[in-house]
Amino acid sequence: MLDLTETLTKLPPDKRHLLEVLLREQGVDLTRLPISAHRSEADSFPLSFAQQRLWFLDRLEPGMPFYNMPLMVKLTGELRIDLLERTFSELVRRHEVFRTSFPTVDEQPVQMISPPQPVIIEIEDLTVYSGAEREAELRRRARHEAVAPFNLDRGPMFRLRLLRVDTQEHVLLLTMHHIISDGWSM
Numbered sequence: 132m133l134d135l136t137e138t139l140t141k142l143p144p145d146k147r148h149l150l151e152v153l154l155r156e157q158g159v160d161l162t163r164l165p166i167s168a169h170r171s172e173a174d175s176f177p178l179s180f181a182q183q184r185l186w187f188l189d190r191l192e193p194g195m196p197f198y199n200m201p202l203m204v205k206l207t208g209e210l211r212i213d214l215l216e217r218t219f220s221e222l223v224r225r226h227e228v229f230r231t232s233f234p235t236v237d238e239q240p241v242q243m244i245s246p247p248q249p250v251i252i253e254i255e256d257l258t259v260y261s262g263a264e265r266e267a268e269l270r271r272r273a274r275h276e277a278v279a280p281f282n283l284d285r286g287p288m289f290r291l292r293l294l295r296v297d298t299q300e301h302v303l304l305l306t307m308h309h310i311i312s313d314g315w316s317m
Contacts, residue, residue: 175241178233185310186233186240186283194280198309201277206301212252212293215303219250219291228311232286245286254293269294273304281308 178186185198223229224247231242260268276292288308295301 175236175243178240178242182233182242182310183240185308189283189310196278196280199277199279199281200307200309200312200314201273202305202307203273204303204305206303208299210301212254215293216250216252219252220247223247223250229287229289231288231311233283233310235284240283250291252291252293254295256295258295258297265296269296269302273302276304276306279306283308283310 188198189195227244230245230247232245233240234243235241255272257265257268257272272292272294276290279290281288288311290304290306292304293301294304
């Protein structure tokens with residue numbers, strides 16, 4: 132029997148996208164596809180040279196936010212939080228990097244990939260604040276989120292927080308550690 136997940140992962144991105152479009156047109160629910168089973172979730176992998184550097188720098192100064200990559204996105208209009216969570220859950224399911232942590236095994240840092248878990252987005256209601264107070268609180272929380280440390284041993288290496296500014300306005304705060312992302316990926 133054809134292992135569709137395996138086939139999709141072996142294709143180059145442009146051809147994978149075309150196949151996914153065709154499958155969706157045929158009614159195939161791609162979110163139900165299993166994750167490729169080429170390896171055990173308990174496997175560990177060596178770090179790339181860039182990851183080794185970032186891991187080492189984190190050990191020199193633990194908890195420093197130098198390599199946090201914050202992103203703030205304003206969302207206007209009706210927001211279906213359940214769909215936003217499902218979207219991020221699917222991203223996490225499909226992309227192992229979002230499930231990767233960097234513990235030490237036998238005195239060496241390794242990449243460990245965890246099984247996918249549903250993403251639950253923390254929601255903070257700022258509608259209790261008025262005008263300038265609300266804007267100041269939004270900036271304070273965004274700064275706080277941007278500098279909060281990551282634990283490379285445990286993960287995850289990304290965080291989501293949603294700030295409700297008004298009934299039709301939200302701000303999504305996404306912060307990733309540079310060990311799993313770079314400016315181009317953002």
